[in-house]
Amino acid sequence: MSQSPLHGIKILDLSQHAPGPFATMILGDLGAEVIHVSHPSAGGGPGYFAQVLDDPFMGIRFSSNDTLMRNKRSIFLDLKTENGREICRKLALEADAIVVEMRPGKLAKFGLDHATLSVDNPGLITCCISGYGGSGPHAQTPGHDLNYIALSGALEVMRDSRGEPLQPQNVLADYAGGGYLAVIGILAALAARAKSGQGQEIDVGMLDGALLTLADLFSAPLNGIGDVSKWRTTLGGGMPNYRCYLCADGRYIAVGALEKRFFETLLSELNLLHLMDKMEDGTSNLMVTEELAAKFAEQPQSYWLKLLEGKEVCVTPVLDMAEVGNEPQVLAREMVIERFGVRQIAPAPRFSKTPSSVRTPPPKLGSHTTQVLRELGYDDESIDRIFESGAVGAS
Structure with a gap:
């Protein structure tokens, strides 16, 4: 089998939460050799309530x-x-990139900052992930995904029917704004190093990343175009042809028939074609929505999926996460795999010549x-002394 895209690249992972481990998982899938560093007392996460650790998502970490x-x-x-810092320094001097989740300036306190390490490893890439980035009035302020998306404006366009901000899972800032942006930065820095021979420091602020993810949405408000609240009447669930509907069995169906031709086909299949004339100016959105809601409420989700199967209507079921692994498209793409006895999402994207892979559990x-x-060159006697010093711990 061909070597993976990042074969031969060494990553030192000093991260512990969501964005860093997600980024280094992707880099590992792409073939990089990743060494993850944990504190010897790592485990349940100090400061969490028991109910947090009981959550399957949080407790699995x-x-x-x-x-x-x-x-x-x-x-x-x-x-x-001292021994811990010495070992970390040796690892850093052999690494192509370091991924860190610490407040700005903390690495310097350990003598492990980019400026110090790059003296002896000029090709080193240091990717620092933090909530608000390395500068600005909030640089040292603690926070989580909800705080970053609140400041980014994302919650403005994610509100419920009462107008209250929705609190989504930590996808936008942690994974998209932090993890993906870190991977992009490291890959770009590796490409730049291939030309110059020089590494660099990457400053990933999760607020920055959330804002970048919203770049298209910000095109209007940043230029004084229109009323932002109107977004909730289009792709935010206000349009009857772009929202979810409750079926008779309590399941939901997602209608994404934004274009006229898709919605016209859908209305024809539902015997509601008369509603097409009500769609131009938006004044009848509530009435159209109510008719569609009443229609979908007549039958279970499976009935509508069978009726609309093969039709170009942009309609899909709203799946429980437990169902996703058996969804035909997901099955066909083999996006849920089992490796080493663990079912998991497969690496992505796909490469025709240098495939990514899950090589170790x-x-x-x-x-x-x-x-x-x-x-790193330590003999058994030195290793025993290091363990005795408390700089490392036994698994």
């Missing part, structure tokens, strides 16, 4: 089912100890500590 840890090796290091935290120390 760093377990054998945490697929963000696939294609990585795991070591324990305490960067507050999520490791037990710290399970590669001794192996990595030996690779």
Whole structure:
């Protein structure tokens, strides 16, 4: 099999939360060798309520089912100890890139900042992921996905029927604004290094990333065009041809028939073609929506899917996450795979000549500590002393 796109690239992962591990999972899928560093006391996450750890999404972190840890090796290091910092420095000097989730300036306190490390590793790329970026009045302010999307304006266009801001899962700022932006930055920096031989520091602010994700939406308000609140009458669920409807069985169906030809076909299939004349100026949106809602409420979701199957109407079921793995398109694309006894989402995108892959399972935290120390040149006696010092921990 051909080598993966990032074969031979070494990544040192000092991140712990969502965006960093997600970014390094993608880099690992693309073939990079990833060493993930955890504190010896890593586990439940200090400061969380028990109900947070009981949540399947939060509680799975760093377990054998945490697929963000696939294609990585795991070591324990305490960067507050001299030995821990020395080991981390040695790893950094062998790395092509470091991924960090710390408040700006914290790496410098450990002597592991980009300016210091790049003296001996000029090709090093340091990707620093933080909530608000490395500068500005909020640079040292703690926060989470909800805070970043609140400041980005995203919640302005995500409101419920009462006009209250919706609180979505942490996808926009953590994964899109943080994780994906970090991957893009690292890949771009690797391309630049191939030309110049020089690494650089990448400053990823999750607020910045959320704003960039909304760049198209901001084209209007930044230039004083129109009333932003009107967005909720188009793609925000205000238009009857672009929203979800409740079926008789309590399941939902998603109608995305934005273009006239798709909506006309849908109305024809529903025997509601008379509604087409009501769609031009938006004054009848509520009436059209109510008629469609009443229609879809007459039959279960399966009935409508069978009726509309093969028709160009842009209609899909709203699936539970447990159903997604059996969705025909997902099955055909083999986007849910089982590797090492763990069902997971497959790597993406797809490459015709240098495929990505899941090569190793999520490791037990710290399970590669001794192996990595030996690779750095430490003998068994030195390794024993390092363990005794508390700089590393046993898995």
